Amino acid sequence: MDKPIRIVVDSTASLPPQVVEEHGITVIPIAIQIAGQTFEEDVTITKAQFYEALEKGARPMTSQPAPGAFYRVYRELVEQASSVISIHLTGRHSGTVQSAKLAAEMFPDADIEVVDSQFTSAAMGLLTLVAAKAAQLGKTKQEILRAIDEARERISVYVCVPTLEYLRRSGRVSFAQAALADLLAVKPILTMRDGWLQVAEKVHRRSGRAPSPLVEEQVGKAAVQVAVVLRLRRRRGSKAS
Secondary structure (H helix, E strand, C coil): CCEEEEEEEEEEHHHHHHHHHHCCCCEEEEEEECCCCCEEEEEHHHHHHHHHHHHHCCEEECCCCHHHHHHHHHHHHHHCCEEEEEEEECCCCCCCHHHHHHHHHHCCCCCCCEEEEECCCHHHHHHHHHHHHHHHCCCCCHHECCCCCCCHHCCCCEEEEECCCHHHHHHCCHHHHHHHHHHHHEEEEEECCEEEEEEEEEEEEEEEEEEECHHHHHHHCCCCCCCCCCCCCCCCCCCCE
């Protein structure tokens, strides 16, 4: 019996655990530093705990998994797979892809393909699902890579950011940019192009306009597969429902 092709992704793909299990995907957690402590995303810190720390004023820093983390995963998978396709966070904003490539070089006799998704979060998750489903259907490595390339061209990302405060803390925008956006009541809608996070549109908060016009322009009346990532902020003193 031929060995399967295995799919690897980092935890920024935001894939639900049941989806990961159903499609046989291996997830490598990124590292998060909070107040001098290092955590592994979705392993030693949950998303709820991360956001709670953020709202309390913490300044979390993220970093790509070390090559050793990839090495341990690849060492296990190359024994059971004909090929490993490892899909990761855009190399424009992270060194994750580079860490994966360094680890892959430690297995010169194995077939490990490291793919820069040029996305993050749910968009990368959708791309990973395309690869995993193709692998489960018995597609060849080249067919899977071609499916990834085709899917990348069809995926669009829109992020509605209520405040630039957290991007300022991470260093993605300056203090002046964040302060000016708040002063002018501007709510930017971000997108990703060629792996770069960019402003797609600036919406005045008082207009109440959502990113739907952008989506309509992008897809028209075509049927689409949509992934939505929400962070619902709980009001102080209220209980989670």
